[in-house]
Amino acid sequence: MDKFDVCIAGAGVVGLAIAYQLSKSARYANASIVLLEREPSFGQITSSRNSEVIHAGIYYATDSLKANLCVAGKKLLYDHLQKFELPHRKLGKLIVAQKTEEEALEAVKEKAHENGVTDLCWIDTHQLRKLEPEVRGHAALLSPSTGIIDSHSYMQNLLNLAESQGVIFASRSEVIAVHQEPKSFLINTVLTHTHGLEPYDFHCTEFINCAGLNAQELALKTEGMNPKYVPRLHLCKGDYFSYSGGSPFSHLIYPMPEANHIGLGIHSTIDIAGQLRFGPDTEFVDNQSYTIDAGKSNRFVNSIKRYFPTVDPAKLHPSYAGIRPKIVGPEDDAGDFQIQDSSIHGIKGLVQLFGMESPALTASLAIGEYVIDQMNREARR
Ligand SMILES: Cc1cc2nc3c(=O)[nH]c(=O)nc-3n(C[C@H](O)[C@H](O)[C@H](O)COP(=O)(O)OP(=O)(O)OC[C@H]3O[C@@H](n4cnc5c(N)ncnc54)[C@H](O)[C@@H]3O)c2cc1C
Known part of the structure; x- marks a missing residue:
């Protein structure tokens, strides 16, 4: 029977970043590492259904994994993208507050500062008009390090x-x-x-579960894993509408975040090709369906109008959706990433990643480093 040193289940951006960081x-250095993905290719689930924003690390609870890994990951990511000349743009983002939201905007600035995001600039109405003539707001925060x-x-x-560097990648391979x-x-x-299904079993010394929306299901199929350490999965869908024509904005435009930070509000982002889109909204759902309800368009228009009054409803078109693998429900406070090693669940050599929602794309390289630190610490115990 084949034997590998490390097996990683799930080749979304998190599994890929861990595989890359491990391999270097x-x-x-001499370990045999296998990365398994059940879909025909890598990154086809949540990692290709998101806003593709490099977040600054503004909103998350101070000292949470989300805050620390986002701030560290942003720097690692920009350095990596520059080094390998990969497409990205540091466009900057404006968080736009209306008249009654100024105090809340100040709180956002303070929170960002506590998280080590010290480059936010306060923008008044007049400056906002100059920066973004189509945007209406009482004040805004400019985050220069946010990008796409x-x-x-x-x-x-x-x-x-x-x-x-020697990692073996196998798609169409489900653990x-x-x-x-x-x-x-x-395993x-x-x-x-093409001719059907084939069972394949092998041994490995260390196993990393990065199965995203399926991480809980896989954890519960892991012998000896106490279910009390497997957090409940809450599916939170976000729909996007694209906006035809050129973008009227030169920055990413965000309203104030939603209560409990379930989502960041229906914001506008631009993809690398220059396509403007609005979203995602937040909707807790029971199943993994990516169908978009075109009837939501009115709700989108009403949200967008608050900061972009001349939005043309005829230019909005249902585009795509993603599902956040949340480990908190709609009534709970914002949750954190859970990256569990044996100090939590008691199984040596096993790392489980739960709740890897935003900002895990931004944080991916830092998540990789964090997991390796955990594995190195465990080897020394
Ligand atoms: C609407 C939305 C917007 C977002 N916007 C941003 C953003 O702007 N910036 C940001 O930083 N983050 C953002 N995120 C978060 C980011 O997209 C995710 O955190 C990240 O993609 C998660 O990556 P992952 O590898 O954990 O999960 P996934 O991409 O879901 O990868 C998990 C992989 O595991 C595979 N798998 C599942 N079960 C098995 C199994 N049993 N065996 C083998 N393989 C298996 C799946 O097929 C999948 O490919 C957003 C997320 C959503 C939903």
Whole structure:
């Protein structure tokens, strides 16, 4: 039976970043690493259904993993994108407050400062008009370090680098169960071929669960994993509408974030090709369906009108949707990433990642470093 040192389940941006960081880390220089993905290719689920924004790290609870890994990850990501000449733009973002929201905007600035985001500039109505003539607001915060990324090019680059350093990538390979054996795991997978399904089992010493929306399901199929450490999954869908014609904005435009920070409000982003889109909204759902309700268009228009009064409803078109793998419900406070090693669940060699919602794209390289630190610490215990 084949044996690998490390198996990573899930080749979204998080699994890819971990594979890349592992492949270049000293302790794993000669390790055999396999990255398994159940879809026909990498990054086809949440990692290709998001806003593709490089977040500054403004809103998250201070000292949370989201705040720390976003701020650290943003720097690693910009350096990486520059080094490998990958498509991205540091456009800057404006968080626009209306008259009654000025105090809340000040609180956003303070929170950002506590998180180490010290470059936000206060913009008054007059300056806002100059920066963005189409935008209406009482005041705004300019975040110069926020940007946009072509997530597919980034993921392809991570995969190329990881493979060039020996990582084996297998798509159409679903992990269906993880068994504990003395000093290793027995992994059961199913490979999908054109002629049908084939079971394939192997051993590995360390196993990393980065299965995104399926992380909980896979954790519960891991022998010895106490279900009390598996947080409940709450699916929170976000729909996007594209806006035809050229973008009237030169920055990313955000309203004030939603209560409990469930979402960041229906904002405008521009993709690398210059296409303007609005979204995502927030809707807790029961299943993983990506169908967009075109009837939401009125609700979008009403939200957008607050900061972009001349929005033309005829230019809005249903575009795509993503689903946040939240581990908190609509009534709860904003949750954090959960990256569990044996100090939590008691199983040596196992790392489980839950609740990897935004800003995990921005934070991906820092998440990779964090997981490797955990694995190195565990090896020393
Ligand atoms: C609407 C929305 C907007 C967002 N906007 C931003 C943003 O602007 N900036 C930002 O930083 N972040 C953003 N995010 C967050 C970001 O997209 C995600 O945090 C990130 O893509 C998560 O990556 P992942 O690898 O954990 O998950 P995924 O991309 O879902 O990858 C998990 C992979 O595991 C595979 N898999 C599942 N089960 C198995 C199995 N049993 N065996 C093998 N493979 C398996 C899946 O097929 C999938 O490819 C947004 C998210 C959403 C939903």
